[in-house]
Amino acid sequence: MAMTMTQKILAAHAGLSQVRAGQLIRAKVDLVLGNDITTPVAINEFEKHKLGSVFSKDKIAIVLDHFAPNKDIKAAEQSKQCRAFAKSNGISHFYDVGDMGIEHALLPEKGLVAAGEAVIGADSHTCTYGALGAFSTGVGSTDMAAGMATGECWFKVPSAIRVHLTGKPQKWVGGKDVVLSLIGRIGVDGARYKSLEFTGEGVAELSMDDRFAISNMAIEAGAKNGIFPVDEKTAAYMKGRVTRAYQVYEPDGDADYDETVEINLSELRPVVACPHLPSNTKPVDQVNNVKIDQVVIGSCTNGRLSDLKIAAALMRGRKVAEDVRVIVIPATQHIYREAMRLGYLDTFIQAGCAVSTPTCGPCLGGHMGILADGERAVATTNRNFVGRMGHPGSEVYLAGPAVAAASAVFGRIASPEELEQEGN
């Protein structure tokens, strides 16, 4: 029977020649991930059930990124517990303040995920690595505990929706606009329990950073994973990062898809997801009268170098609007240094932005930019649920880095074209 790309990877990791949608399987995983919030719960379970030692000290990654640098005493205790566990188990991929970054930007950058691998993470945005042609999905802390002990995880084999991309995106349209447009069309449960498999000649027009942003938000459509084919751009990205052999999988030509969604990239406009659902999308031009109090440029969706490049290009020589706070958070230390070397950070600081060390921080309403009642933010993050960034009475508008930067300058939601037309 023909299989999708995801099904092929799962079959290989389960030691089966074939799997079909709906089948329950047990598969080996190449990496188990946890962060400073989910790992302590997994450690407690791991120890309570006396699971002994970890299955491999080189196939577990623990990243302290959510509330780190520690925002309060409770966060400090959680980090301390992770640190002690990592040390006593000799975990080689443990990332603490000073070399950490936001997990889903950090792992690909460090070469910890490669095409064809299977990864589970106790964090819902683990689906990000689909951009590399890997199967990766978010799980609970119980799964993480079991994964650390056995190197295995059980899965229900998903069916898939094919997202067929054609055309070339216009100047200010990026991965975020593609994925928000998709979620706007199929809804927040449109891909529930399914894979999103991206195909078509439009894929080649998307940078790796675009693809990471798209796979990252697969979960916002309810998907189990969102996977891209492996091409030259993927190989170039992995070169020098991934030193082990990896395998490239392709879907069978006659693989069965539940449906096909066609997206012509050349027809997309920069979009904004209005409160309080990522599916509540509108073209930026329809919401450009919304006044804002804060802009956040960062997160595992859009805190990468190309995001900062776009924002810096728009903010160069300009000033942040009065009464707007702008917080820029490079997703990893490497991105931070590159942005510094290329002068982006200087541009941001001159424009009146605050630039922070890598952290999830405001994305989940943790620290570094919490919103008060009635305040509005434009954020390059991935969720705009009630209270996500602070007070339940606050609002988050999701957008890509170009709209975020233009909005920062105008003090209201704005398109990058408006900024260009203004000259200056």
Place this chain on the structure above:
Amino acid sequence: MQANGTVFVYGDNVDTDVIIPARYLNSSDPKHLAAHCMEDLDASFAKRVHAGDIIVGGSNFGCGSSREHAPLAIKSSGISCVIAKSFARIFYRNSINIGLPILECAQAAESIRQGDEIAVNFESGVITNQTRGETYQAEPFPEFIRQIIGSDGLLNSLSK
């Protein structure tokens, strides 16, 4: 392995907030969770449920937040099995992982009525409706999932 009991029927999109409202998440004590299970959807559930009873839902059962407290509340109120047309992904994982048997079966979800007496055989996937004299076929659990459920959860099944 077999479940046997009286059915409580609920509709589509039963979310984890109605299964166990956020205001009760200040404790993960199973008795506390059971006392408030389904409260916002069916206030009398906790009083009427008996050990062994079965919940039958529509599509997307368990959607919403990923709280593991939701399947825990259902399990600790004595429910022996949940049958639905479909389950939300993380609820499905969490249920199996804590040892709550759940089965997808559209035919059963459409045919079974409130108060029916049914029996579920986890090995064969056969659901027998004793009240109506009907049977429905669900996909049976593979051996290792039966083992997880049989040992009362994923981590118990791994304990050394």
